[in-house]
Amino acid sequence: MKKLKVKIFICLLIIHLIFTTNFLINNSYAVIEPDYGVAPEIDGDIDRSEKEWVNATKEKINLISLSPTDPGIPIELWVMQNNSDLYISIQFELETHNSQEFIGILISESEATSNESFIDAKILQFYNLGEIGEKYEYIDCYLLNDEFFIDQETNGEAAAKLDGNEIVYEFRIPVNNSDDDQDVFLDFGEKYAFKIVYGENPDYPNGIKKNNIVLIEIEYQKKKKENIWILVHNILCIIIFFGLGGLFALYIYKIMVIKKKIRRVRE
Amino acid sequence: MPKFKKEIKKKSESKRVPDEKLILKSAKISAILAGVFLVLSLFFNGTELFFEGIIIKYVKKEAHWEILDNVIKVGVIVLEFFFMMISFGNYKELTGKPVKLKEILFLFGLSLVQTIRSLIVFIFTLIALIIVIFYLYLIQES
CATH class of the missing domain: 2.60.40.1190 (Immunoglobulin-like)
Structure with missing residues (x-):
């Protein structure tokens, strides 16, 4: 059963590789x-x-x-x-x-x-x-x-x-x-x-x-993005990564709490 | 003779590391690695300087360097998700509860949201994360 699962996983990987290659090489x-x-x-x-x-x-x-x-x-x-x-x-x-x-x-x-x-x-x-x-x-x-x-x-x-x-x-x-x-x-x-x-x-x-x-x-000259959009994009990025940092800190805190709990139970 | 045997048994018991300690250690190490990749992701996927392509900016503006840049961006997110999943799985084991589907989806969403700046990075991260989840599902003991 486990072998079958590994085979399925390998097949999926190969399909992914073919898809990626096809995506990258689309013209001779x-x-x-x-x-x-x-x-x-x-x-x-x-x-x-x-x-x-x-x-x-x-x-x-x-x-x-x-x-x-x-x-x-x-x-x-x-x-x-x-x-x-x-x-x-x-x-x-x-x-x-x-x-x-x-x-x-x-x-x-x-x-x-x-x-x-x-x-x-x-x-x-x-x-x-x-x-x-x-x-x-x-x-x-x-x-x-x-x-x-x-x-x-x-x-x-x-x-x-x-x-x-x-x-x-x-x-x-x-x-x-x-x-x-x-x-x-x-x-x-x-x-x-x-x-x-x-x-x-x-x-x-x-x-x-x-x-x-x-x-x-032949490319059109790329118009510089509107400043307001750059600002919105940057603010979104700051919010997302600060949020992720906060969640990560909370998770580390929870690990510390559970560590203390385990120590207390052992004592 | 029996006394000697008993002493040996006691010694081996005292050396045995409790399971909780091992699980906690694994959760901590995986969390630290996830944190490292989160910081790298912040640089490569969050900041404009790195996102424009640190390699094509300083090495050469060529297609294969651009691909390498995107591989790095996808790679750091996927590794962050992978270690976070391991750490969280261990943490949940310590609490005595299984990891719920909605918690996996939450972590999945948190990883995908890091690709906000690029559609290509989003598509490849989505595919890679599905493969990682499938892989983690496969290695579960049934």
Whole structure:
């Protein structure tokens, strides 16, 4: 009988674990909800003394190719936003960087991740990387039938810097204020699929070697809670925990009383 | 020879710790542990500084650290409830009465009220407390 009870208990624990796991992992793509913060300077340099990117939501993902043996490139993805822009930083380390390299961000018009859903691209292309005459170019494109066309009007900006083997890319993408038909209009409260692509030669999309997708929700600025509600919340907490403390003290007192009673009975 | 035997018996009787003393000791130790977890719960679930997530605030704002923060919040409440139940059960045994369902529900409510600041902490604490009560029910001697 006891064994049966233990089995039931173990079954309940397993169900609880499955429920919890299901609750936590509900999507195969990483979902990022960026926080608001002070706009970082887009210069390819993360100035820690200035606390740049301090509010960024950080995620580690792998840029992968179609080959199953390819280990991929592990990248660190930092995302933050303000009322006018979305900021994305991509950092990774390679044993050797090619003299030409690019990172692109392909933006879907929705959460959809099919190829035709990605209609906008922001690319930072490096030339002569790590050599004399190193330079980079920010390219704003739109996609039509998987072909890349350069936008008539360039929106957003990007910069990058190579330090040793580690490279830092920084992008600024406008939100909620683009009248350009060739850009995705990123609306507040909506989720969009972003495809991060890596390649070397400036040939898009044929030069894309590795990629991965993340979902980013463009957040509304969180309104600060009304002071009165914060006050009510804090007062409630004080009452509850003082109450609990009082009850606990009463309980300890009762234990002391019963201790004395036992001693008296024994005597 | 019989005299010697009698002496041994007396010695063993004098060394035996009375049951009430053991129960009282268990009630006291469990109550102290419950008190420690109540204080921790006050910090993690009651104060704003800790509640915002002491780990994500000082380590890294990442999903798994956030989960760890919530696990700590749920964990301290559940442990406080667990030790309080043990202590209270022992206390009731000393008074010679069984623990009533309404008393268990009262302790259950007192534990849940500590989750006032977060719905996620409330949901997971609710599930965990039900499991703890079920566990305590199972280990009862029938």
